[in-house]
Amino acid sequence: MCLSFSPSTNGVDNRIDLPKNSETISHAGLHDGNVSSLFNSLSSGTVNDVLIDDYYEGVYFSNLTSNFGNNRYGSCSYVAMGMLLSFYDSYWNDLIIPEAYDNVGVSTFVTNTVSNFAFPSFYAESPGVAFEPEPSVEGLSMNEYLSYSASHSGEYFQCKLISLSQSYFGSARFESEESPFGMTFSEIVAFMSYYLYNYLDFTTSQIVINSCNSSAQARAYTVNKILHGTPVILRASSPTLGSHAFIAYDYDVLSDEIYVHTGWKDDASGKCLSHVSLSSTGFTTIGDAISLNLLMEASHSWNYVSASGDTGCACNFIFPQEIELVSGDYRDMTPRFDWKSLFKEKWFSSYNPYFKVSFLNSSSAQVFQDNAVVSKSYTLNIEQWDQILYSDHSRSYYTCVELSSDVYPYWDEYYAKEPFTKPLEYEALPVMKPENYGFTDAYPVDNDTKNNFTHHNAGGGFIFETRRFKTGYIHDEYIVMSPKRSGVTEAYIEYRFNTAVTRIDVELAHWRETSFELLTSDTGEAAVQYYWENRWVDKLDLLSIETAMTTNRNDHVFYKIIFETPIYRIRFHANTFSANTNNSNRGRICIGDMAFYPSEYSLPLSGYELNYEPNIWNSTVVGQFLWIDEYLKSYTNCYSYAVNAQINPNTNSLYAMQPGQSISHSLTQDDLNNPNSLLSLIESDAENLGFGFYSISKYTVCPVGTYKVALVFDPGTDYHWYRQNSDGTWSHKPGPENVTKYDGAGHIIMDPETCDRTSNGLNYSLFLGYYAIMPLNTQYGV
């Protein structure tokens, strides 16, 4: 049965009818050898281990490691009562324990320099109560202890409770050496009532004692209270250790585990079991539970005292503290920041407090702010994280959490601000580090290095190739381009990716001051370029004022380079405008770690792909009439385009090709109904005309001299071809119409297998495969 318990009167008659159904006496104490062994075997959690962390109960009890009474002669119920009352004394009303018993210990504080205000740290020892020094009661007989308590009842709160209990229960109650101070559930409730309503003169309109003495319901009662910020005196039994009174104040929702303060401490070692799971103590049989419900308005209790004499109230824990990066610290992982604050506590619930979370660059200039955060955690999205990483060239940034309220605007000075360092590493993306290229410490100028690609693996299946000129791995530091030296005016390193990338992040720097290196926008050019439609296109000007590439190569400044369309080929290129006469390597530009953002497209280039030059198909005039042009495109089709044959090799004339034409086959309806028939005809053409036509995986690099084409089919209606361009995109020629790199939906074709293959009302839905072919190159007019 769970109920609210209060006396029928508030008079002097302190003898009340007691609940009868729980006669278990709680008395487990450290004097018991078995309890002592248990105490020594367990380790306590801290405030960082608290799971229900929105309420003061978790902060208070996990940090209550010293300031509470000693467990002597089965006094665990008094210890628990003292702890619970001390909680409310700091939490809600400073009169719940008389001022004479307030602890005057020192707690750690944090200082907000902006507001010049110090307040308790989340690691501050909880105020608790003044307690009897352990050596003073060590070895005392029960009578001596009773005598000590009586003589020190004006100093120590537990001594006061024991003295009060003697008055309440009568001295005869304390005759048993077996369990002199143990109490039943009923006795605890009654004595708590006596203390609050008789000794302190509170009323039931101010404080109500709630309890549950049904062992079947006490657990659920306790969990419900904890989840709402209310700690509970929880009495539980162990088969070997008897019964004990804990303070239950934390709960693991996932494991259904209650966490308790045991009331056990060893002042000599400083050990205190302030946060342990109930199950780990072995007291697994829950008996009953008692809690308080405070109905009066909260008032400040300035019970926290700093070493410098500052005082703090529990409500100060609403101010954010301890901003931590709790996720992995990687450039490609959006970070999560947690902080501590009891902003959901009942103190200021009417103010609807929330947070403004800001991220600042190294100069404390705001990068962005989210001004409506109602949790103690913030996870950045990719765009926000990028904003921070690339906000400036500094390695540091700040996270700032500011308490805010639309009702109470006076908290804006109370914020936490922590510096963090931008990470250099990547968690998941393929990354190439300079030392992994296998390059030597030299600036090669030989033709082999210049013309032939070298194979690399950046991890995660990301394969790429490079070829370079006047670029090497220098001094075990960076890949370095040096375009300025006698006889040389250019340096570059070219990358060809097996998988097209949508973005690269790359660390870049001048080798040193440009006044020594002598490569500036006045003397030359340097850029990150990508290959698109048959030419290198500047993407990032490395010598511009905007890029402001650092001249300190130890700065580790990254640049992000985003491509609108997936790109297979990039290069870093530098050149001088005029011939050079210096005999040492200058104009040096460092290329450091490079992270690749792979796209979904892995159709690697062979290097033998043809340029995408639609004009030579679309705009070539084959008939020069008076004023009407006749275009080549009208006499060619997709087959002609795939094998690059403007002149039909079967007829040696400008005429579109048809499968089987080389064997004088005329296309039939069966051919258009049966893809195998069509393939057989094309194979015959390939053999007779010599364009290869080998089936190949999309992921495979075509053999030397060949490039990929794709053959698709609209069953019963038509066939169609696509061919890969030198920049990795694909193009096609729909019948007599223009050559284009766009699909039926108007998108650039990156993969004919997945693109929109509708054209002129037909749908080439059947994908027959990729093939490597050699171009026929029978160009009109050549």
Place this chain on the structure above:
Amino acid sequence: MEFKKKNILPFVIFATVISGCAAPMRSFSVGDKIDKFVGEYISNETFYQYMGYSFVTITGQNIVVFSEVDSNEIQEIEKFEYTKPSTMDFERIESGMTVFEAVSLVGIPYGSQTSGAFSLMFKCFDSNQDYVTIYFNNDSDLHLVVAFVSF
């Protein structure tokens, strides 16, 4: 089904109107300049070119012209009375027929849908399918000849 070359409705209206007109037609014959023919009719909505053939309907006549690429001369020209072909007309199309023979039966084409195969689309006036595709091959003289009809 859709096709790209033509807007059918204006053409039908236009063809219907001009079929009843008696506007004089400039006379073209073999040996005339092809660009003059094209220049005369290229703005006509029925005009269409495909693989050396030019098609147009004018003053109630379907005109077909063939000119080899690189040549500026009309090598073949034939005129047929404008008709509204039916399924039965298409069934009379046989493999090996020339483009001229096909047009004599089913009129001039509206365009081509296919990217690879040679084909022309024709309107069938009694068919729910509306359009019939005739596939072609080329002969040794690079003239199109009917391969098959696809209803």
